[in-house]
Amino acid sequence: MFTQLDQTQENEIEELGLLGKPSPMPVINVPPQVESEYIKPQKEEVLEPFYKFFRDGKSAEDTSDSEDVSEEISMEEEEDKKVSVEYYEPKQGDFVVGVVVSGNEYKLDVNIGADLLGTMLTKEVLPLYEKELDNLLCDFEKNPEEFLMKGKMGIVRNEEALSGGPVAGQPVVEHGTVLFAEVLGRTLSGRPLISTRRLFRRLAWHRVRQIKQLNEPIEVKITEWNTGGLLTRIEGLRAFLPKIELVNRVNNFTELKQNVGRRIFVQITRISEDTNDLILSEKEAWNAKHLKEGTLLEGTVRKIFPYGAQIRIGESNRSGLLHISNITRGEFALVNDVLAIDEKVKVLVVKSMFPDKISLSTAVLESEPGLFLSNRERVFSEASEMAKKYRQKLPAVSTIRKLEHLSDALPFNVEENMYANWKWFKFERDNEPK
Known part of the structure; x- marks a missing residue:
């Protein structure tokens, strides 16, 4: 029996070997191995090699070195606690005040109190576009009667400031110039992107809404015409007067074109900042006046x-x-x-x-x-x-009107409430009289 069993096992081993596989040796009565369970070492055992540097039995040199290291660590921690720099965090839509620190013909670097300098493109420096600016600049020496009218706001014209133009490689404005702007977002490098023009347009639309709320006629100068009516500017914003809203009916384009250059009283009838619609009516103004x-x-x-x-x-x-x-x-x-x-x-x-x-x-x-x-x-x-x-x-009518609260009312009376970063700046006058 034993001999036959041995021959059978040998034949199986040979067949396995022909297949190119290792030939297992027969194992008889081998007790199964018991896997030893892994015991996680204690924290104290792991840190034991390092404890010798902190025990009382260490040498005097080791003691002095460890004391120096611990003193340096404690001093650094104290300095970190004392030096805590706080920056303004710009958010889209914030009104900010900034100081120009550098720039060229393409962009300006403006300090607005944030961790990174703000970026303003040169085209966003002027408050309004050229055509819009012409309707706001007031030259009191030449034609003051054109600007001293009811409901009109303007900017005093300065020929010296307007005569200079941008030069290649030079900043559009001088270093130290204070600018007021609106935060548009962030550039690819993470710097705040700001615009003075956007802020002034926001203020212009707010002013137009106030004029409409007062419901008083204002005088404007007709600057352009098209087949549908006449065009003018209010607070620098383009406004449209449909020909159907004219007091005097026009029968042809020649009569319509003759209105260019005229000064007439109008009232604002419709406003939509989203679509840049500013619609006027001469009839409404005429009715209110006459x-x-x-x-x-x-x-x-x-x-x-x-x-x-x-x-x-x-x-x-x-x-x-x-x-x-x-x-x-x-x-x-x-x-x-x-x-x-x-x-x-x-x-x-x-x-x-x-x-x-x-x-x-x-x-x-x-x-x-x-x-x-x-x-x-x-x-x-x-x-x-x-x-x-x-x-x-006639019965007395109260001159005090209860005006509806504007939804986008801006706190013009207090700068620190209007500008989000006002507290990050301190403004002082130079050469104050003593």
């Missing part, structure tokens, strides 16, 4: 009806109704007996019973009942005084 109750107007009789007369106001295409009951306090039979076509008259705007209708009166201009029938010239000569008395009898 159709207020108690306003004295000059007009021309255009048509006569049994119930009154249609009066054309001034040189405009607007007209109002002079009702038969408002012509005079005297007695007469027909309107034709009192008024004639194309006759010039002075009338007073009175309260109308119908909305959007213009109601006129000559009876309130009479100092005596029936004076319009007997002495019309005297009525017209006393018209200003009688109009003043009429306005004095």
Whole structure:
């Protein structure tokens, strides 16, 4: 039995060897191996070789060296605690104040109190574009009357500052120039990207919204025209006046073009900063100026009806109704007996019973009942005084308006609230008088 078993095992070994594999030796009655469990050494055992440098039994040299190292470490920790530098963290949309420290014809390096200097492209230095700037620069020596008007803001013109241009390799502005800007974001290198132009445009739109909220007519100068209407500038922003909103109707492009250079009063009717829409109306402004109750107007009789007369106001295409009951306090039979076509008259705007209708009166201009029938010239000569008395009898209207709070109101009164990095700067005057 044992011999046959041995031969069988030998044959199997030979067959395995022919396959090119190692021939296993037969193992008989070998006890299984028990894997020894890995025991993680204790922390004390691992650090044992290093403890000798910190024990009392170490040499005097080792002691002095370790003390020096520990003193140096403690001093460095104290210095780290004492020196703690705080920087302004720029965020997109922040208004900042900065000082120009270097630059060239392409960009400026501006210190805004951040860890990295801010970058401003030279095209973003000027507050507004060239055409926008022309409508804001005020030359009081040459044409002050063009800028001293209600609702107009401007920048005093300085020919010396405007005559110089950028030179290749030289900064656009001098070092130390203080600039006010808005943070647009970050450059690829992580530096804050800022713009003075964006800040001024934000302020211009805010100013325009304030003008609209006051709902007062403002005077503008027409600078351009197109097939749809007229173009002008308000606070440097481009504004559009549709031809349908003109007081005088235009019949062709020639009449429309003739309005370029004119100064007219307009009111802002629609604003959209997102789409750069600023729409104006001359009709609304005209109504606010001329159709207020108690306003004295000059007009021309255009048509006569049994119930009154249609009066054309001034040189405009607007007209109002002079009702038969408002012509005079005297007695007469027909309107034709009192008024004639194309006759010039002075009338007073009175309260109308119908909305959007213009109601006129000559009876309130009479100092005596029936004076319009007997002495019309005297009525017209006393018209200003009688109009003043009429306005004095009107109920008092409070001049203090409750204005709605602007959603984007800016704290112009306190700079440190408006500019996010104001506390990182200290401004001092040079050569102050002692």
